[in-house]
Amino acid sequence: MWPLIKILPIKTNFRFVTFARYAGVASLLAAIASLFLALYPLTPPCGGMNCGIDFTGGTLLEISTAPQEVDLAVVRGELGGMDLGDVQVQAFGAPTSALVRFQTPEGESAEQAVSEVKAALTASLGEVVFAKTEVVGPKVSGELFESGLLALGVAIALMLLYIWFRFELQYGVGAVVGLFHDVILAFGFIALFNLEFSLTTIAAILTIIGYSMNDTVVVFDRLRENIRKYKVMPLAEIIDLTINETLSRTVITGLTAILALTGLALFGGPTLFAFSVIMIFGVVIGTYSSIYVAAPVILLWGVKRGEDEAEPLPVRS
Amino acid sequence: MMTLSRWKIIAVVLAAVFGVLFSLPNLLPQQTLAAMPAFFPRQQLNLGLDLQGGSHLLLEVDTAALRAERLVNTVEDTRVTLTAERIAFSDLREQGGEITLQITDPARRSAAATALRGALGTPLAGTTGGSDITVSNEGEAGLRISFVEAAMDAEAGKAVEQSIEIIRRRIDELGTKEPTIIRQGVDRIVVQAPGESDPERLKNVIGQTAKLTFQMVDESADLAAAAEGRAPPGSEVLPSEDGLTPFIVVRRRALVSGEMLTDASQGFDSQTGEAVVNFRFNSMGARRFGEATAESIGQRFAIVLDGRVISAPVIRSAITGGSGMISGSFTPESANDLAVLLRAGALPAPLTVEEQRTVGAELGADAVRAGQISTGIGFVTILVFMVLAYGGLFGGISVVALLINALLIFAIMSVTQATLTLPGIAGLILTLAVAVDANVLIYERMRDEIRAGRTAIAAMDAGFSKAMSSIIDANVTTILAALIMFQFGSGPVRGFAWTLSIGVVTSVFTAVLVTQVLLALWFRAARPKTLPIV
Numbered sequence: 001m002w003p004l005i006k007i008l009p010i011k012t013n014f015r016f017v018t019f020a021r022y023a024g025v026a027s028l029l030a031a032i033a034s035l036f037l038a039l040y041p042l043t044p045p046c047g048g049m050n051c052g053i054d055f056t057g058g059t060l061l062e063i064s065t066a067p068q069e070v071d072l073a074v075v076r077g078e079l080g081g082m083d084l085g086d087v088q089v090q091a092f093g094a095p096t097s098a099l100v101r102f103q104t105p106e107g108e109s110a111e112q113a114v115s116e117v118k119a120a121l122t123a124s125l126g127e128v129v130f131a132k133t134e135v136v137g138p139k140v141s142g143e144l145f146e147s148g149l150l151a152l153g154v155a156i157a158l159m160l161l162y163i164w165f166r167f168e169l170q171y172g173v174g175a176v177v178g179l180f181h182d183v184i185l186a187f188g189f190i191a192l193f194n195l196e197f198s199l200t201t202i203a204a205i206l207t208i209i210g211y212s213m214n215d216t217v218v219v220f221d222r223l224r225e226n227i228r229k230y231k232v233m234p235l236a237e238i239i240d241l242t243i244n245e246t247l248s249r250t251v252i253t254g255l256t257a258i259l260a261l262t263g264l265a266l267f268g269g270p271t272l273f274a275f276s277v278i279m280i281f282g283v284v285i286g287t288y289s290s291i292y293v294a295a296p297v298i299l300l301w302g303v304k305r306g307e308d309e310a311e312p313l314p315v316r317s
Numbered sequence: 318m319m320t321l322s323r324w325k326i327i328a329v330v331l332a333a334v335f336g337v338l339f340s341l342p343n344l345l346p347q348q349t350l351a352a353m354p355a356f357f358p359r360q361q362l363n364l365g366l367d368l369q370g371g372s373h374l375l376l377e378v379d380t381a382a383l384r385a386e387r388l389v390n391t392v393e394d395t396r397v398t399l400t401a402e403r404i405a406f407s408d409l410r411e412q413g414g415e416i417t418l419q420i421t422d423p424a425r426r427s428a429a430a431t432a433l434r435g436a437l438g439t440p441l442a443g444t445t446g447g448s449d450i451t452v453s454n455e456g457e458a459g460l461r462i463s464f465v466e467a468a469m470d471a472e473a474g475k476a477v478e479q480s481i482e483i484i485r486r487r488i489d490e491l492g493t494k495e496p497t498i499i500r501q502g503v504d505r506i507v508v509q510a511p512g513e514s515d516p517e518r519l520k521n522v523i524g525q526t527a528k529l530t531f532q533m534v535d536e537s538a539d540l541a542a543a544a545e546g547r548a549p550p551g552s553e554v555l556p557s558e559d560g561l562t563p564f565i566v567v568r569r570r571a572l573v574s575g576e577m578l579t580d581a582s583q584g585f586d587s588q589t590g591e592a593v594v595n596f597r598f599n600s601m602g603a604r605r606f607g608e609a610t611a612e613s614i615g616q617r618f619a620i621v622l623d624g625r626v627i628s629a630p631v632i633r634s635a636i637t638g639g640s641g642m643i644s645g646s647f648t649p650e651s652a653n654d655l656a657v658l659l660r661a662g663a664l665p666a667p668l669t670v671e672e673q674r675t676v677g678a679e680l681g682a683d684a685v686r687a688g689q690i691s692t693g694i695g696f697v698t699i700l701v702f703m704v705l706a707y708g709g710l711f712g713g714i715s716v717v718a719l720l721i722n723a724l725l726i727f728a729i730m731s732v733t734q735a736t737l738t739l740p741g742i743a744g745l746i747l748t749l750a751v752a753v754d755a756n757v758l759i760y761e762r763m764r765d766e767i768r769a770g771r772t773a774i775a776a777m778d779a780g781f782s783k784a785m786s787s788i789i790d791a792n793v794t795t796i797l798a799a800l801i802m803f804q805f806g807s808g809p810v811r812g813f814a815w816t817l818s819i820g821v822v823t824s825v826f827t828a829v830l831v832t833q834v835l836l837a838l839w840f841r842a843a844r845p846k847t848l849p850i851v
Contacts (some may be wrong), residue, residue: 003704111524133516135670154805155797159797202810248761248764249761253754
């Protein structure tokens with residue numbers, strides 16, 4: 001059958017709302033688990049996350065000893081004996097490359113530490129190419145962390161305002177609960193897989209916010225239209241109808257984004273890998289939250305219908 | 318909605334031509350581009366440092382050091398002024414950013430205050446008679462000298478401006494191509510130097526204050542006390558790099574300083590063959606240096622760079638020609654760097670490197686390659702998927718819209734010289750994927766309307782008009798997210814945000830207008846009874 005769109009049933013009739021209660025419990029548990037993973041232990045600045053030098057300060061070197069493979073043990077041994085703080089050595093992409101992270105020891109200038117490390121690595125490994133050098137001072141890392149979190153907060157607040165302005169407060173609250181859900185789960189995902197938490201990660205999460213809102217707005221838009229159209233239908237049924245009506249669009253757009261991002265994850269090199277994987281997760285979770293977080297919040301709270309007052313309806317079991 | 322007005326067709330055709338014309342320079346080799354006629358656009362994508370390789374430095378001007386220096390100088394000037402006026406004083410000290418002293422004879426306190434007001438302050442800009450210091454009475458016989466806060470801030474601001482100017486001169490002398498040097502916030506400077514292969518040298522050249530002074534050596538000082546860091550009043554202990562002694566006691570007052578240099582260049586000592594820095598004073602510097610050396614034949618003077626003595630030669634005869642050379646343990650390269658620094662002038666305050674991000678050119682090239690491959694694969698995947706999902710006609714139309722969209726993004730990025738970064742490439746792919754969403758929304762609406770029993774034309778019309786509010790809302794939210802990234806992000810993240818914003822605007826244009834025109838053309842030609850997507 002081609003085009004594929006003909007395979008998708010013309011009219012689906014899934015009872016999404018029936019499962020809303022279970023989904024709500026699952027979401028809540030996942031969010032709690034994510035918060036725990038991301039925050040525990042409560043050490044500043046990043047808790048349970050694998051904090052990059054953007055937020056901790058320190059130095060990151062990407063070294064390459066092509067065509068030989070990097071002997072990580074030698075690198076660790078060399079740096080371990082150098083009185084540097086918090087040394088991390090990890091393979092990066094090809095086996096001929098590695099990432100080295102360390103903190104500048106107290107009372108020494110970062111420049112000094114970097115040139116000592118470079119000299120030591122060159123002495124023990126032979127020919128080394130320092131493909132990337134990043135040094136972030138303590139002052140700047142604190143500012144980057146603050147502005148990163150601020151950006152997330154402002155983004156969510158702006159979304160609330162926009163949805164409030166375009167729809168109603170209930171929709172805005174629903175959307176924002178959905179956003180919190182997505183952002184918290186994204187943090188949990190990053191912590192669970194020990195992906196680096198950096199400025200780029202913040203950009204990925206902001207993009208997830210954008211995508212998730214995009215998805216939520218499409219559902220809300222149709223929901224508002226249906227609420228006007230079917231004045232007497234119970235809200236739960238209208239929500240079911242709306243999600244079913246927008247389902248083929250949700251599936252096609254989500255699939256397109258995931259396909260494109262998969263290409264990026266596979267061929268974009270190690271730098272973009274984490275970025276793409278986080279966004280793929282975000283697309284999935286953003287789609288889920290439009291159906292099972294944002295819309296049920298509206299169901300719980302109720303919305304204005306025509307001239308009537310708000311009409312809260314319990315979830316039907 | 319489905320009426321095929323002339324302006325819609327013109328807009329689509331113009332957009333397509335603009336897209337092709339202005340993204341074309343990215344595909345042509347440099348030589349072909351140079352040979353094109355003058356009207357042909359030449360601007361290519363502006364690759365970020367993470368893609369072309371280079372160094373990004375965030376420097377902070379140490380304005381606190383500037384204040385500290387001003388304080389030390391003022392203490393010294395107070396001592397000199399009161400001594401010259403023959404006013405006895407004691408207990409001269411600085412604390413908490415202020416200077417206090419006791420006048421031995423209380424009757425002379427107002428005379429002392431007047432003398433200090435005349436000698437110490439510099440006039441405030443914009444006021445007459447205002448000064449950046451205030452001298453006030455303190456207790457029975459004391460004086461307090463404090464600084465006007467606003468004047469200090471203005472001075473710090475000026476120092477940042479000067480630093481930018483000096484850094485620019487220094488980098489230009491190094492021959493780095495197209496450096497970007499901009500002020501950030503109150504006391505920070507961002508330097509972006511593409512392609513600089515040796516970031517350490519760049520940092521050395523930028524970060525050195527290069528404050529050069531010639532000071533007399535204080536031969537009378539007690540060396541044992543100096544070893545503990547104590548020096549007689551008016552003198553100071555400085556570390557020495559001449560390889561003979563670890564430290565040297567010098568007079569605080571500089572005979573001549575680096576501002577009086579007119580030229581400096583790297584050369585070789587004709588006798589020893591060592592690398593040296595040759596320099597030349599301006600007329601004032603030459604006169605002062607001549608006088609000072611004439612008075613002190615047989616004594617030593619120290620050449621001091623950033624608080625370290627480079628060498629301390631003995632004055633054999635008065636040096637009146639206004640030129641000389643600095644020898645020390647230089648390599649030709651380090652002598653050349655010092656000459657560059659001296660020519661460009663000293664920084665008014667020390668700089669600290671707060672952030673450095675350097676990417677090697679090779680890694681950048683790898684990233685570009687990975688970016689091209691993954692963009693290509695992502696793009697083709699989207700195209701294939703759309704044709705598979707909606708068939709040759711509707712899928713094909715969205716493919717054309719998407720192609721024009723991609724061309725427009727590249728063209729706008731090239732024309733505005735917006736920086737394309739590695740995360741920006743990710744933004745590009747995501748934009749193209751989400752651009753499809755507008756097409757999907759429109760097509761799905763059309764299917765709904767056909768199902769609801771409308772005719773083909775009515776369904777198409779309703780598809781566009783009803784999908785519009787979803788499309789607008791969905792894209793405004795993305796733009797909001799991008800604006801926030803632009804506001805709070807730095808470097809690569811901003812590049813990402815910018816790419817995302819351009820993409821959102823072009824994709825709304827193409828998904829709505831291009832799709833509409835193409836569908837209308839098809840409808841006019843085929844007069845279909847129903848749509849091939851139900």
